[in-house]
Amino acid sequence: MDRIYRVVIERCIACGKCELACAFAHGSEGRPSKTRINIFKRGPELGTPVVCFQCHDAACAAVCPTEALVRNGRTGAIEMARDRCISCRMCVAACPFGNMLWDETYHCVQKCDLCGGDPKCVPFCPTHALEYVPADRAAEKPEPFAWTGDLAP
Amino acid sequence: MITITVNGKNVKVPEGTRLLDAIRSAGFEVPTLCDHPALEPWGGCRMCLVDVTRKEWDGWCKMVVSCMFPAEDGLLVLTDTERVRSTRRVVIDLLLARCPDTPLVQQVAARHGLEQTTYEPNPAPTDCILCGLCTRVCDHIGVSAISSVNRGAGREIAPPLHEAPPDCIGCLACAEICPTSCIPYETSDAKRTIWGKEFEMVRCARCGRAHVTRDEAAHFSGRTGVPSTYFDLCDACKRTDMARQFVKLSEGAGTAP
Numbered sequence: 001m002d003r004i005y006r007v008v009i010e011r012c013i014a015c016g017k018c019e020l021a022c023a024f025a026h027g028s029e030g031r032p033s034k035t036r037i038n039i040f041k042r043g044p045e046l047g048t049p050v051v052c053f054q055c056h057d058a059a060c061a062a063v064c065p066t067e068a069l070v071r072n073g074r075t076g077a078i079e080m081a082r083d084r085c086i087s088c089r090m091c092v093a094a095c096p097f098g099n100m101l102w103d104e105t106y107h108c109v110q111k112c113d114l115c116g117g118d119p120k121c122v123p124f125c126p127t128h129a130l131e132y133v134p135a136d137r138a139a140e141k142p143e144p145f146a147w148t149g150d151l152a153p
Numbered sequence: 154m155i156t157i158t159v160n161g162k163n164v165k166v167p168e169g170t171r172l173l174d175a176i177r178s179a180g181f182e183v184p185t186l187c188d189h190p191a192l193e194p195w196g197g198c199r200m201c202l203v204d205v206t207r208k209e210w211d212g213w214c215k216m217v218v219s220c221m222f223p224a225e226d227g228l229l230v231l232t233d234t235e236r237v238r239s240t241r242r243v244v245i246d247l248l249l250a251r252c253p254d255t256p257l258v259q260q261v262a263a264r265h266g267l268e269q270t271t272y273e274p275n276p277a278p279t280d281c282i283l284c285g286l287c288t289r290v291c292d293h294i295g296v297s298a299i300s301s302v303n304r305g306a307g308r309e310i311a312p313p314l315h316e317a318p319p320d321c322i323g324c325l326a327c328a329e330i331c332p333t334s335c336i337p338y339e340t341s342d343a344k345r346t347i348w349g350k351e352f353e354m355v356r357c358a359r360c361g362r363a364h365v366t367r368d369e370a371a372h373f374s375g376r377t378g379v380p381s382t383y384f385d386l387c388d389a390c391k392r393t394d395m396a397r398q399f400v401k402l403s404e405g406a407g408t409a410p
Contacts, residue, residue: 009399040396048396063377065294066191084191086290087329093365093373093384098391107329 001076004138005114005122007049011129011142014039014047018121018130025120026110036101036112037121037130049129052099052112054078060091060100060111069111077114085109155226160233172219172230173201181232184241184261186332187284188220192293196221197285199244200261204231216240238265246270248282251306255280257333280335281310287327287336296320296372299327299348317350323366357387364388 019035026036037051054077061069061078068084069091071077085108092100092109101110114132122132154165157175164179171194176183186198196218205222206214206229216237219230231237245262250272252258262268287310288300298321302311312318323345328336338347342363345352354363355370365373370384386394 009403038392040393042396042400048399050392050396050399059377063373068191081190086189086191086293086326088290088294088324088326089365090294090324090373090376092388093369094377094379095388096383096391097395098386098388100388102388 001074002135003075003117003132004135005051005054005119006131006133006138006142007051008129008131008142009048010144011127012039012047012049013045013127013129014041015126017124017126018049021121021124022112025115034103034105034110036099036110050097050099052078053097054112054114059094059096063090063094065090072113072116075114075117077116078111079113079116080109080111082108155224157224157226157228157230159230166224170224172203172205172217172222172224172228175224176203176219176230176232183219183232184264185220186261186282187286189286189289189330192286192289194220195285195289197283200241202237202240202244204234204237205229206231241265242267246272249274251275252278252280252282252333254278255282255333255335258282279309280333282333283308283310284332285310286330286332290326290330294322294324294326295376296322296324298322312348312350318348321348321350322368322372323347323350323352324369324372355384357390358385359390360387362387362389 016032016039018037019032019039022035022037023032037049039047039049041047058078061071065088066084066086068081069078070081072079087107089102089109092102099111103110119132122130155168156163156165159176159179159181162179164175166175166178173183173188183203184200186200187195188201199218201219202216203219204214205217207227242265245265245267248258249262249267249270253270253274283301285301291297291299298318299310299312301308303309312321325338325347328338328347339345342354342356342361344354345366352366352368355365355367356363364387365384370381374381374383
């Protein structure tokens, strides 16, 4: 695990680009309601993105009766093996943060898997509120975002 | 690693691999109806029949269900012989007689060149193909509320004594996994009904949305050791709480804009 997915809520302007990127990236017909990252508005142009923490001791993986939730050693993300999922929804009830999402369209559980090491939401975030940074930089205190006219790399 | 030969093609697989997985890793397709990656192999549908033989068997071969048969070193496997095809066709023919109106069975039959059953169709058609996925998934969750009852043509999936199953927690895993969607249920924010049992729903203390049944919450807390108050909030309200928590943390750190 050489990179960490970092959320800097101070920079989020609640534009919803990450939700759209997520919904498109995961075959949910681009409906933002099917996103795995959720922005909660806390004021005009201020948001708090909430996304799976990929917990170290994850309740979802512990409760899954079919071992459908397995950590990817490379990315550190807990990934859902859809073919092993039996749709019992125990993980949805077990996640203390509400980040396991039941998809009524496909009748299976959706969760953030960091897109296998290339999180699609990150390049769409215009203010770098979402970053995928080298692990040794993850604890650095975030600076307020200064607009330079460039979009995220 | 061991080596088996599937339709003339050699493939190396780890010892203990099921023959079905070994055949698929060699790139050949074997139809299945009762197999599921998360559940124990069951050998119920008999669709995955293949012929196996060995060099020293002088042409003699035997038919095995590949989902239950371990791959052995030096095994020669034939997945598409006339004997395999005709035996599989009999299995599908019987299934089509049992479930003449089921789209899944009709599709499988059509794929094997059967339009209509050659047997007398079931006078009381059912959609249940007796694949046992529902009973196995129920066992796997640790509930075992339903099982197959009776034998032969009268075999069916049912709760004990055809009464509302006392052990059922109303999780709907059986209905979700059913390949023909033939397990009826009703669910709303007020109550859920399946297998003739009615369940009270746990409604989110904040938004009122129902997310689990009362029995499911009891089962989950027994399984994981969390108190049943753990299920007071739905996932959406838990996320909202989390977002508020983040804001509090950043305010505490003096970084909130």
